[in-house]
Amino acid sequence: MAKVSMTVNGKAVSGEVEGRTLLSTFLREGLGLTGTHIGCDTSQCGACTVHVDGKQVKSCAMFAAEADGAEVRTIEGMANADGSLSVIQQAFQDHHGLQCGFCTPGMVMAAASLLADNPKPTEAEVRHHLEGNMCRCTGYHNIVKAVLAASGQDAGQIAAE
Amino acid sequence: MHNFELVKPSTIAEAVAALGQEGAQALSGGQTLIPTMKQRLNMPDMLVSLTGIAEMKGVCKGDGGLHIGAATQHAVVAKEAAAAYPALAKLAGGIGDPAVRNRGTIGGSLANNDPSACYPAAALASGATIVTNQRSIAADDYFQGMFATALEEGEIITEIRFPIPEKAAYLKFEQPASRFALTGVFVAKYPSGVRVAVTGASNDGVFRWAEAEAALSANFAPSALESLSLSGEGMIADLHGSGDYRAHLAKVLTKRAVLAAS
Numbered sequence: 001m002a003k004v005s006m007t008v009n010g011k012a013v014s015g016e017v018e019g020r021t022l023l024s025t026f027l028r029e030g031l032g033l034t035g036t037h038i039g040c041d042t043s044q045c046g047a048c049t050v051h052v053d054g055k056q057v058k059s060c061a062m063f064a065a066e067a068d069g070a071e072v073r074t075i076e077g078m079a080n081a082d083g084s085l086s087v088i089q090q091a092f093q094d095h096h097g098l099q100c101g102f103c104t105p106g107m108v109m110a111a112a113s114l115l116a117d118n119p120k121p122t123e124a125e126v127r128h129h130l131e132g133n134m135c136r137c138t139g140y141h142n143i144v145k146a147v148l149a150a151s152g153q154d155a156g157q158i159a160a161e
Numbered sequence: 162m163h164n165f166e167l168v169k170p171s172t173i174a175e176a177v178a179a180l181g182q183e184g185a186q187a188l189s190g191g192q193t194l195i196p197t198m199k200q201r202l203n204m205p206d207m208l209v210s211l212t213g214i215a216e217m218k219g220v221c222k223g224d225g226g227l228h229i230g231a232a233t234q235h236a237v238v239a240k241e242a243a244a245a246y247p248a249l250a251k252l253a254g255g256i257g258d259p260a261v262r263n264r265g266t267i268g269g270s271l272a273n274n275d276p277s278a279c280y281p282a283a284a285l286a287s288g289a290t291i292v293t294n295q296r297s298i299a300a301d302d303y304f305q306g307m308f309a310t311a312l313e314e315g316e317i318i319t320e321i322r323f324p325i326p327e328k329a330a331y332l333k334f335e336q337p338a339s340r341f342a343l344t345g346v347f348v349a350k351y352p353s354g355v356r357v358a359v360t361g362a363s364n365d366g367v368f369r370w371a372e373a374e375a376a377l378s379a380n381f382a383p384s385a386l387e388s389l390s391l392s393g394e395g396m397i398a399d400l401h402g403s404g405d406y407r408a409h410l411a412k413v414l415t416k417r418a419v420l421a422a423s
Contacts, residue, residue, distance in 0.1 A: 019208065020165060042199065049260055055236070055263040056259055056263060058264075061195050061260075062191065063191070066169075066210060110260070132259060132260050133258075
């Protein structure tokens with residue numbers, strides 16, 4: 001066991017981890033932050049996406065000890081300070097960008113990463129960026145609409161194919 | 162996953178010393194290694210993380226062309242190689258998905274030498290030099306078959322040096338679920354001639370297509386490839402495509418890469 005310390009959603013945290021402890025496991029079981037979902041545990045579905053030092057990563061494909069000293073942000077850190085939904089989260093609600101909601105934390109974290117880098121993405125750029133996040137309910141169209149709307153663009157023109 | 166000890170050296174010398182221990186193995190971005198450990202296909206006693214070694218990171222121009230530290234992530238190459246070697250930057254920006262590109266590294270990809278990975282095609286077509294903690298290895302000598310390389314036990318890739326071509330392009334036909342190349346072709350035109358490397362197709366891993374190189378060195382145009390064909394024998398055949406299909410894709414992609422080369 002080794003001690004790790006990191007900042008999660010602005011708070012300093014620490015804990016004892018094994019070498020094999022995944023960042024996703026540490027967040028969920030060590031810190032009780034169960035908003036980070038484990039969909040496939042094979043690093044394909046993206047439901048466990050979080051930000052480490054500002055970069056989106058799959059937290060099931062990184063060891064907790066590798067995040068020692070890092071700034072981590074999870075879905076629990078995405079709402080506004082007063083508890084209201086952030087622009088991206090609100091856009092997912094407004095545009096029905098979720099049905100069962102399982103993939104949503106990863107989708108929101110991926111969308112936030114895209115918009116931080118590219119504030120006005122095209123529809124194609126949104127779809128390309130979300131390649132690593134799977135949704136089995138929505139068919140993606142409303143998710144893409146939500147991300148475009150969150151960027152302040154008109155999302156009404158997307159044709160459901 | 163079986164448990165192991167994780168160590169995080171900050172210099173190449175410390176990493177080499179740690180890798181000398183029984184059961185130790187290198188960990189770079191972990192985007193392939195961690196999933197294989199979950200399946201217990203790989204059970205190291207110790208992982209030596211290479212991602213905290215500053216001297217193994219970064220992209221810069223040097224005597225050998227573009228020098229890229231082995232622990233540099235794909236997303237960084239996609240940005241920082243864009244001006245000097247756009248075809249290489251584009252390849253890096255098309256690997257996996259954004260989260261994978263933020264963790265996966267060029268050295269990890271080349272050390273693993275997955276037969277469907279993108280970077281081996283770039284290294285071989287560019288005639289890159291693979292620099293390790295012990296020596297420099299020409300790409301032509303480095304790739305030795307599926308998941309096989311010239312690396313010795315405990316040897317670490319520290320840097321890759323890419324001669325910059327006059328024109329180049331990489332095109333891959335994606336396996337849509339994994340984003341790996343069902344087949345991918347990197348074409349690079351140098352003053353000394355054209356090099357063509359094919360990934361994703363052969364049971365022996367990445368390879369150079371000598372006939373296409375000769376034809377394109379004489380005439381750098383898609384039409385130069387008309388009379389050529391690759392055999393499906395020895396090509397990967399699986400549920401995604403037969404050997405003949407991959408051989409056909411290699412020719413189509415080579416033509417398109419020549420058209421796209423800039």
